[in-house]
Amino acid sequence: MEVSFYPGCTAHSTGLEYSSSLKAVFDSLGVNLLEIEDWNCCGAAAAHALNGLLGYALPARNIAIAQELDLPLVVPCAGCFNALRRAQKLLAEEKEAGRKIEEIVGFKYNGKLQIQAMVDFMLKRIGLNKLKPHLVRPLSGLKVACYYGCALVRRPEVAGIGDHENPTFLDDLVGCLNARPVEWSYKADCCGADLALTHASIVENLVDKITGMAIEAGANCLVCSCGLCQINLEMRQTGRNGLKLPVFYFTELMGLAMDLEGKNKWWKKHLVNPEPLLWALNLLE
Numbered sequence: 266m267e268v269s270f271y272p273g274c275t276a277h278s279t280g281l282e283y284s285s286s287l288k289a290v291f292d293s294l295g296v297n298l299l300e301i302e303d304w305n306c307c308g309a310a311a312a313h314a315l316n317g318l319l320g321y322a323l324p325a326r327n328i329a330i331a332q333e334l335d336l337p338l339v340v341p342c343a344g345c346f347n348a349l350r351r352a353q354k355l356l357a358e359e360k361e362a363g364r365k366i367e368e369i370v371g372f373k374y375n376g377k378l379q380i381q382a383m384v385d386f387m388l389k390r391i392g393l394n395k396l397k398p399h400l401v402r403p404l405s406g407l408k409v410a411c412y413y414g415c416a417l418v419r420r421p422e423v424a425g426i427g428d429h430e431n432p433t434f435l436d437d438l439v440g441c442l443n444a445r446p447v448e449w450s451y452k453a454d455c456c457g458a459d460l461a462l463t464h465a466s467i468v469e470n471l472v473d474k475i476t477g478m479a480i481e482a483g484a485n486c487l488v489c490s491c492g493l494c495q496i497n498l499e500m501r502q503t504g505r506n507g508l509k510l511p512v513f514y515f516t517e518l519m520g521l522a523m524d525l526e527g528k529n530k531w532w533k534k535h536l537v538n539p540e541p542l543l544w545a546l547n548l549l550e
Contacts (some may be wrong), residue, residue: 267544268386269336270298271327273345274306275492278343281390283492284530286516287383289525293399294391298339301330309344309493311459321362322369324352328380329372337390341383341516343417345490346459349380350423382417383427384490384515388434393441400522403443406546407518410479410510411435411446415455429453438515439488442522449482451475454458458497465501474499480506485542487512500538511539521548 276284289297304327313320328349331338340346356363356374367373380472381390418429427434432453436446457468457474475498479487487510489495498512512535519544520528529549530539 266295266390267297267299267336268498269331269334269338270300271307271331271338271340271345271349272300273340273492275342275496276424279496280492280514281339282517283495283514285518285527286525286531287513289527290342290516290519292508293523293525294395296391299334299336301323301334301338301426304330305387307345309342309347309348312348312398316319317367318369320348321352321355321366324348325356325366325372325374326370327351327378328370328374328378329370332375332378335377337379337381337386339381339383339386341490342493343382343414343489343545344493346380346382347416347423347542353378353380354423367531382426382490384417384435384438387515396441396450396519402522402548404518404522404548405443406485406548407444407542408483408485409439409444409446409518410449410482410484410487411439411452411524412456412475412479412487412494412512413453414471414489414491415453417490418453427528435488435490439518444518447482447484449484451478451479455504456497456501456527468497469501469503470523472498473505476502476510477506479510481506484510486510486539488515488518489513490515496536502537509537511535511537511542513539 308323413432418432439446457471502509
C-alpha cells in the first residue's frame with residue numbers, strides 16, 4: 266500500500282520521535298509513505314491571525330502538490346490535518362473564496378484528494394485486526410489518558426472523525442496494545458499550544474488542568490497524535506500536580522508493542538523522560 270504523506274514542520278524539528286516512530290510502524294505494516302515534494306508550512310492555527318487568505322493559501326499549496334500524485338494524503342499532526350481540511354472545505358464549498366485561493370496558489374482544485382489524519386488512516390485503512398499479529402509486547406501497566414485535543418476532532422464538519430465531544434478511537438487503539446485507557450473528561454480540551462510562547466502563564470494553567478485531571482483519573486502517561494500538543498503538554502507542565510506525566514505519540518506506543526528496532530532512541534527526545542515509567546513496568550530491556 267502506498268499513500269502520500271505531509272510531514273509538517275514538527276516532523277523535522279520538535280517531533281522527530283513522532284516522525285521516526287511512524288515511519289518504523291508503517292514500514293513494518295507494509296505501508297509506503299511517499300512524502301510530497303517541496304511542501305510548505307501549513308500555517309496551522311496561527312497564519313489566519315495574520316492574514317485570512319494566508320491561512321487558506323498555505324495549506325492549499327500543499328493540496329495542489331498532493332492532488333497531482335493521485336494518492337490518499339495522510340497527515341500526522343492534528344494541527345496540520347485541521348488546516349488542510351479547512352482549506353479543502355473552502356475550495357470545495359465556497360466558490361468565490363475558493364477561486365481566490367486557487368488564483369493565489371496557481372492551481373485548480375480537482376475535488377478528488379482524500380485527506381486523513383494518521384491515526385484515522387491507521388484505524389480505518391489498516392485496522393486493528395491487521396495490527397494485532399504484529400503485537401509482541403503487551404503494554405500491561407500503562408494507564409493512558411488519551412488526549413485528542415481540539416484540532417483532531419473539531420469542528421466536526423471539518424475533521425469528520427468520531428465524536429467531537431467524547432471521541433474514543435485512540436482509546437480503542439490503546440486497548441488493542443494491552444494498555445489501559447482511563448476515563449477522563451479533558452480528552453478534547455484545548456491545551457493552548459498556539460499561545461505557548463506569547464501567553465506562557467495561561468498555557469501552564471491549561472496544561473496543569475489537563476494533566477491534573479489525567480492524574481486524578483489514574484493515568485501514568487498521556488498519548489496524543491499532534492506534534493504541537495505533545496511538546497506543549499510536556500514543556501508546560503509545572504509539576505504542581507505532584508508529578509510530571511510523559512506524553513507519548515500513539516506511534517511510539519505501537520512501536521513499543523511491536524518491539525521495533527530503534528525504539529529506545531525515541532525516549533531521548535522527550536522533555537519528560539518516560540524511561541523510569543517504562544523500566545518500572547518492565548517494558549524496556
